[in-house]
Amino acid sequence: MSDLPQADKISGLPHPNETQRLFGHEAPRAQVLEAINGDRVHHAWMLTGPKGIGKATLAYHIARFLLAQDPPSGSLFGTPPHVTSLDVPPDHSVVSRIRAESEPGLCVLRRPLDEKTGKLKTVITVDTVRELRKFFSLSAGGNGRRIVIVDCIDDMNANAANALLKVLEEPPQDAVLLLVTHQPSRILPTIRSRCRTLPCAPLSPQDLQRAFEAALPDHAFDPGLIALAEGSVGQAAELSLTEGVKTYGAIVDMCRTLPHFDRVKLLKLANSVGRGTEGKFDQILNLLDIFIARLARVAVSPTGAYEAAGGEKEVLLRLCPDQNASRLWADTQLELSQRARQGKTANLDPSSLILDMGLRIEETASKILR
Structure with missing residues (x-):
C-alpha cells in the first residue's frame, strides 16, 4: 500500500482492500449471493448507509469474489456450484493483487491526489471517471469480469457524475460497478435508477465491537463507543484514537x-x-x-x-x-x-x-x- 493520502481510507483503520473479514451486513450479502446463484448479477450496485459501517469493505468482498470466480459462462462440467459465502481464501492470487492495487480486473475511483499541492482534491473529477475508458478498452484477463469500485460517489462533481451515467447507460459486457454512497438522496436520480440498491445498516453492538477489535487489536474497546459511534466502526476508531x-x-x-x-x-x-x-x-x-x-x-x-x-x-x-x-x-x-x-x-x-x-x-x- 502507498504511503500517500488516500480518500477511501479512514485514518487509523486498515484500508478496505486489506480487510479480510466482514462483520454484519448479512442482508446485502444474501442479496448478492442470490443474484450470483441465479446468474443475475446486475451491472451496477449502489451500497448505501452511514459512513464507516463497512460499505467499502463489502464492495471489496464482492469484487474479490467475482474476480476469483470461475468464468461467468460456467465450467466445463455443467452448472456452477451453489455458493453460500463471498469469502475468498486469503492466499488466493486475486486477494494479493487487490491488496497490492495491481489487479488488472479492478479499477477504483476516488478523489485523486493534487500533484501540485500534495493534498487530496475535494472532488472526483471528470478526468478521473474518463480513466474508465482506458480500463474497459484493455483486454479482459482472468474470468473476463471487470469490476469498478467508486468510493465514494458522493464526492463526484456534476461533470464526473454525468460521465459515469454514460457508462451506466451502456455498460461493457461482464462489467460490474459498485458505487459506495453515504447520502443516496443526493445522487442523480438517473444514476440511482440504473443501479440495484444494497442498503447497509449500522453495525449491531456485538458486530461493532468485533470489527473494532479486529481492526485495532492494540486498543481496548470502550463500551461508550456503542452509544457514540452509532454502529460505525470508522467513527468508533476515530473516537478511540x-x-x-x-x-x-x-x-x-x-x-x-x-x-x-x-x-x-x-x-x-x-x-x-x-x-x-x-x-x-x-x-x-x-x-x-x-x-x-x-x-x-x-x-x-x-x-x-x-x-x-x-x-x-x-x-x-x-x-x-x-x-x-x-x-x-x-x-x-x-x-x-x-x-x-x-x-x-x-x-x-x-x-x-x-x-x-x-x-x-x-x-x-x-x-x-x-
Whole structure:
C-alpha cells in the first residue's frame, strides 16, 4: 500500500482492500449471493448507509469474489456450484493483487491526489471517471469480469457524475460497478435508477465491537463507543484514537450542574481548541451535537443499556423530563448546528464559538428547570 493520502481510507483503520473479514451486513450479502446463484448479477450496485459501517469493505468482498470466480459462462462440467459465502481464501492470487492495487480486473475511483499541492482534491473529477475508458478498452484477463469500485460517489462533481451515467447507460459486457454512497438522496436520480440498491445498516453492538477489535487489536474497546459511534466502526476508531469518549465524558460532567455551567470546566473545554486544532474543534462540535440529540430523544426514547459516559442517563433525564423539553432541546440542536456551520464558514475563533454555544445551552436548561 502507498504511503500517500488516500480518500477511501479512514485514518487509523486498515484500508478496505486489506480487510479480510466482514462483520454484519448479512442482508446485502444474501442479496448478492442470490443474484450470483441465479446468474443475475446486475451491472451496477449502489451500497448505501452511514459512513464507516463497512460499505467499502463489502464492495471489496464482492469484487474479490467475482474476480476469483470461475468464468461467468460456467465450467466445463455443467452448472456452477451453489455458493453460500463471498469469502475468498486469503492466499488466493486475486486477494494479493487487490491488496497490492495491481489487479488488472479492478479499477477504483476516488478523489485523486493534487500533484501540485500534495493534498487530496475535494472532488472526483471528470478526468478521473474518463480513466474508465482506458480500463474497459484493455483486454479482459482472468474470468473476463471487470469490476469498478467508486468510493465514494458522493464526492463526484456534476461533470464526473454525468460521465459515469454514460457508462451506466451502456455498460461493457461482464462489467460490474459498485458505487459506495453515504447520502443516496443526493445522487442523480438517473444514476440511482440504473443501479440495484444494497442498503447497509449500522453495525449491531456485538458486530461493532468485533470489527473494532479486529481492526485495532492494540486498543481496548470502550463500551461508550456503542452509544457514540452509532454502529460505525470508522467513527468508533476515530473516537478511540483521539480520546473522544473522554471528551464526551467531560461534556456530560460539565452539564451536571446545569442550568449553570461550572465556568472552569466550560473554559477548559473551550481553551482545548484554537487556531490549528481543527480536528479537535470538529470533534467537540460533533460531540456537543450528539449530546443534545441524545437529550432531545431521552424523554420519548430512553437510552437503554448503553450509556456513552458514566452517569449520563441521570443527567439526560434530569435535563429532559418530558416531551416539551424534548422539543426545546431539538430546537436548540438545530440552532447550534447552524451556528457551528456559520462560525466555521466565517472563520470565527473556535474557543469563542464553543463559549457562545455553552451560553445557549444554559438558556435552554434554564427554561426547562426554572
